[in-house]
Amino acid sequence: MSPISSRRPIPYAHQWVDREDIEEVVKVLRSDWLTQGPRIKKFEDLLCQYTGARYAVAVSSGTAGLHIACLAAGMGKGDEAITSSITFVASANCAIYCGGRPVFADIQKDTINIDPKEIEKKINKKTAAIIPVHFAGHPCDLEEIRAIAKRHKLFVIEDAAHALGAEYKGERIGSCKYSDMTVFSFHPVKHITTGEGGAVLTNRRGLYEKLLMLRNHGITRDRRRLLAKDKGPWYYEMRLLGFNYRITDFQCALGISQLKKINRFLKRRREIADIYDSGLSGIDGLELPCERDYVSSGWHIYVIRVRGRAKRRMVYEAMSRSGITPSVHYRPVYLNPYYADMGYRKGTCPKAEEYYSQALTIPLYPRMSDREVLYVVKRVKEALE
Numbered sequence: 001m002s003p004i005s006s007r008r009p010i011p012y013a014h015q016w017v018d019r020e021d022i023e024e025v026v027k028v029l030r031s032d033w034l035t036q037g038p039r040i041k042k043f044e045d046l047l048c049q050y051t052g053a054r055y056a057v058a059v060s061s062g063t064a065g066l067h068i069a070c071l072a073a074g075m076g077k078g079d080e081a082i083t084s085s086i087t088f089v090a091s092a093n094c095a096i097y098c099g100g101r102p103v104f105a106d107i108q109k110d111t112i113n114i115d116p117k118e119i120e121k122k123i124n125k126k127t128a129a130i131i132p133v134h135f136a137g138h139p140c141d142l143e144e145i146r147a148i149a150k151r152h153k154l155f156v157i158e159d160a161a162h163a164l165g166a167e168y169k170g171e172r173i174g175s176c177k178y179s180d181m182t183v184f185s186f187h188p189v190k191h192i193t194t195g196e197g198g199a200v201l202t203n204r205r206g207l208y209e210k211l212l213m214l215r216n217h218g219i220t221r222d223r224r225r226l227l228a229k230d231k232g233p234w235y236y237e238m239r240l241l242g243f244n245y246r247i248t249d250f251q252c253a254l255g256i257s258q259l260k261k262i263n264r265f266l267k268r269r270r271e272i273a274d275i276y277d278s279g280l281s282g283i284d285g286l287e288l289p290c291e292r293d294y295v296s297s298g299w300h301i302y303v304i305r306v307r308g309r310a311k312r313r314m315v316y317e318a319m320s321r322s323g324i325t326p327s328v329h330y331r332p333v334y335l336n337p338y339y340a341d342m343g344y345r346k347g348t349c350p351k352a353e354e355y356y357s358q359a360l361t362i363p364l365y366p367r368m369s370d371r372e373v374l375y376v377v378k379r380v381k382e383a384l385e
């Protein structure tokens with residue numbers, strides 16, 4: 001698993017798939033339903049139970065979830081969605097898929113989350129939605145964001161790809177108490193995995209029905225929703241331009257089995273973060289991630305900040321030579337060439353750009369042993385000396 005126990009490097013993230021998970025997937029592979037079967041609704045029901053949301057729509061990826069969430073919110077040509085500058089590109093691309101345009105707001109220095117005050121500055125007549133991202137699993141200032149959205153009549157779509165199991169003021173992320181929809185990702189680096197996969201959660205029945213259609217080509221068979229009545233039991237209508245964003249039953253079987261282990265996964269992630277906190281605190285030029293007292297972070301990733309761009313690179317390279325594969329989350333999205341070509345410019349979010357010059361993600365995943373975690377601590381310290 002690591003340079004200590006074998007030749008494999010320590011990655012920054014890794015899934016936990018055990019025999020129980022594999023057996024559940026195999027059961028479905030032997031059944032009649034590979035897709036569009038009963039495991040999907042079961043997985044969705046369990047996600048609702050876990051988060052407290054009323055409705056869940058499981059989809060083929062978190063990106064697909066963000067896309068149909070934006071469409072369900074009515075995002076279209078000329079609309080703007082305000083999102084964080086420090087996130088994965090999908091949080092912004094989803095607006096473009098709908099003919100809209102992402103607007104990037106700067107971050108808070110401590111949480112690296114979108115700053116509500118920066119959101120206010122970016123609102124104009126074209127703004128349709130806010131897409132806050134719970135970076136690294138630390139919840140955003142949802143209460144403040146909700147209040148802004150209410151004042152300006154905007155949708156809030158939480159990008160919770162990093163935050164399954166995180167809590168904000170006693171409420172689980174995904175409950176949608178402060179938002180219209182919440183999107184999760186089940187990519188293997190995330191808290192639970194379905195291979196590829198995601199889900200959109202909501203408390204609003206109207207949005208739920210739209211999301212169901214958008215996942216499946218815009219088709220409905222719901223008798224109550226059909227325009228034409230009594231056309232026969234085979235009859236369906238395509239009412240929107242939707243997609244095939246369906247997830248399979250064997251993926252959902254994996255998701256169901258993984259969800260049983262979520263508490264254990266979260267506990268181990270926190271234990272590892274605690275070891276890093278104590279092992280790396282008090283080092284000059286090194287800043288550690290925070291956890292505000294009214295949240296419980298999901299500890300999706302552990303990002304240290306190394307002052308000095310050259311020094312960050314040096315630490316990255318020293319770790320790579322030691323059999324550790326760190327990562328950097330993230331470069332401000334708008335600095336990507338695609339966005340530069342669209343006219344987005346360096347300097348848009350100064351705090352995000354400064355953060356990017358220092359950020360380094362060190363390994364954190366439930367399967368890491370204490371020995372491996374301590375090995376990472378040792379290597380970071382040595383590289384900084």
Ligand SMILES: Cc1ncc(COP(=O)(O)O)c(C=O)c1O
Nearest residue numbers: 061062063088090161185186187
């Ligand atoms: C913040 C964020 N949003 C969205 C996504 C997209 O999720 P997926 O990879 O399941 O499409 C990711 C995935 O890495 C992510 O980190």
